[in-house]
Amino acid sequence: MDAVSLKNQGNKLFGEGRLAEAIKCYTKAIELDPENAIFYSNRSFAYLKLEDYGFAIEDATKAIEKNPKYPKGYYRRAVAHMALYQPKEALKDFKNAVRYAPNDKSALQKSQECEKLVRRIRFEEAIQAEEPPSALEGINIEDMDVPTDYDGVRLEGKMTEEFIRDFIQRFKDGKRMPLKYVYWILREIKAFYEQEPSLVEVAVENDEELVVCGDTHGQFFDLLNIFETNGAPSPKKKYLFNGDFVDRGSWSTEVALLLYSYKLLYPDNMFINRGNHETNDMNKMYGFEGECKAKYNERTYRIFSETFVALPLATLIGKHYLVLHGGLFSKDTVTLDDIRKFDRLQRKQPGQSGIMMEMLWTDPQPNAGRGPSKRGVGLQFGPDITKKFCELNNLKAVIRSHEVRQDGYEVEHDGRLITVFSAPNYCDTTGNMGAVIHIQSTYELKFAQFSAVPHPNVRPMAYASGLLGLM
Structure with a gap:
């Protein structure tokens, strides 16, 4: 030919x-x-x-x-x-x-x-000032009014299961949360995570289960399906969301507010890592900033951005599995202590180089060694790099997300690297399955796949920058 x-x-x-x-x-x-x-x-x-x-x-x-x-x-x-x-x-x-x-x-x-x-x-x-004030500055949330036509459950200074159930239904009906409650949730989440380390450590006890989820990308109705089929967060059902829960999908504010609310209700059972889309640059292009402005206001986006800065960068499960959004590093000497000591609150955004950027952006490759990034940011790393990292840090494997997998997950690099992706039929076009990982006290990994569920007729990227219309 x-x-x-x-x-x-x-x-x-x-x-x-x-x-x-x-x-x-x-x-x-x-x-x-x-x-x-x-x-x-x-x-x-x-x-x-x-x-x-x-x-x-x-x-x-x-x-x-x-x-x-x-x-x-x-x-x-x-x-x-x-x-x-x-x-x-x-x-x-x-x-x-x-x-x-x-x-x-x-x-x-x-x-x-x-x-x-x-x-x-x-x-x-x-x-721009050297250090702009927090977007929360000057807001007296307690004195804010709830709209007179609001007929939902009231939030009185403490997250409740009743409030979550009520606003899930409101979101399903296309309604919004009162701005007072949005601000309250974001303020409480920001304060909580600013006290958390960059590497969070989680154990799974005998009567517990941890469900690890990859990217959900604003696919609110698929997120609800995850909770319906695997069990909602509870004192015995832990969840870890491995970044990229906003952008692309057109219900990103609903996804973020639901995850944050469960974190406030069950702080020891809901865990959230930062992804490369919980960043300012990506939010400006892929819809989250636009969605916040359309559904709430610009200040809401700026406060969300501050909560993203505070999110941990990785989670260590039972000292066996490191869970981070993107992948591994440009140097073989990086240890878990390097992640623990990393000052994410000072760095704020990942930038174009350094340990934070690599944790959020890198990808695996089948060949040994390291290669240039197919994304244009970060790098690619081979099975030998994963093996060295796991041996240096005494890990069974690394769990990451960041990439669509047709089956929802993939085990690669001789079993030492697992990719999990939890947004089925990504952007309504890819036809992929979604998947989650179940982990019990034995720390064996069990995968559960699921298909996309119907959602209201709102296209993905509905709030994205018009410059991406070229794609």
């Missing part, structure tokens, strides 16, 4: 959603004709759909190298930069896309939107 035929076959597979197979076709086409910019651009687009933004940038750059006047190369690279919230880099590429395709209305529109964003960022950077 010649290169063009392989490209056409790749396009057909792409249209069917078979992205990995499409990439193989584009790769074969490139091998036969490595000077064709279109082949790199098409593969870049497939990587974009897989959220492999680092690879997408590499291919778009190669397309530009082959044809410096190729507008789609700049367009693809701009989208990948925006997906990583790198608007200044994206703006340069959008402008070039317009330069070489002046009649492309979409490129022009996105270039203008991106330029407005960059101007806003520069303005905010210019006026």
Whole structure:
């Protein structure tokens, strides 16, 4: 088969959603004709759909190298930069896309939107104080009024099971929580987690069970299904949510408020790690900031952001399993004590390097050693890296999330690395199962899979930045 035929076959597979197979076709086409910019651009687009933004940038750059006047190369690279919230880099590429395709209305529109964003960022950077005050400052929550038409259970200074049951039903009915109660929950959660270590340690006693959940990404109705099928949090039913509970799905505020409420009700039985989407950059692009503003107000988002900063970065289960959102490190010498001593409250956001970024962003690879990140942030690590880390820290395995798995979970790296993902049919498009891990006092891992459940007709990413509409 010649290169063009392989490209056409790749396009057909792409249209069917078979992205990995499409990439193989584009790769074969490139091998036969490595000077064709279109082949790199098409593969870049497939990587974009897989959220492999680092690879997408590499291919778009190669397309530009082959044809410096190729507008789609700049367009693809701009989208990948925006997906990583790198608007200044994206703006340069959008402008070039317009330069070489002046009649492309979409490129022009996105270039203008991106330029407005960059101007806003520069303005905010210019006026920002060294340490802005807490968004909770100046709010007297106790003196706030509850709307007169509120007919739900009252929250009187203490979280209750009755209040949680009531607002779950209200959320299912499309209603919102009174702002007074939102602020109260966020204030209490922030205060609680600011006293917690960066590495939380959990034991599972004889009559208890711990359920480990991966990404839920604002899929509120699938979260309710997890509780319905596995049992709700209780004094004997512990839960650990391993980050990325907001963004993408359009019920992220509902998911976050429910998890936080259960944490306040059962502080010793509900555990939450921070993910790479509990960060400012991701929230600005993937919907959580927009959702907070649409359903509540901008201050609500800013307070949520402060709670995210306070979340622990990892959980150690029975001294056997380290649970963290992304993966392992660029150095073989990192220990559990390094995580314990890490000052996440001072660092606040993960940035582009360092131990915190690596914990939230890295991914496994099948090959030994370390490799460049397919995402454009962090790195990839092989089975030998996982083995060394587990042996150094006397662990059975590392449990992480951060990536879709078609079966909801995957055991890899010779059994020392487990990925669990708990958002079935991710973004209503992937068709994947969700999964959770059950752990009892023997510390054996048992996996439970589940399918997506119906939800109201609100599309994923409904509150996301318009710049992501390109994808």
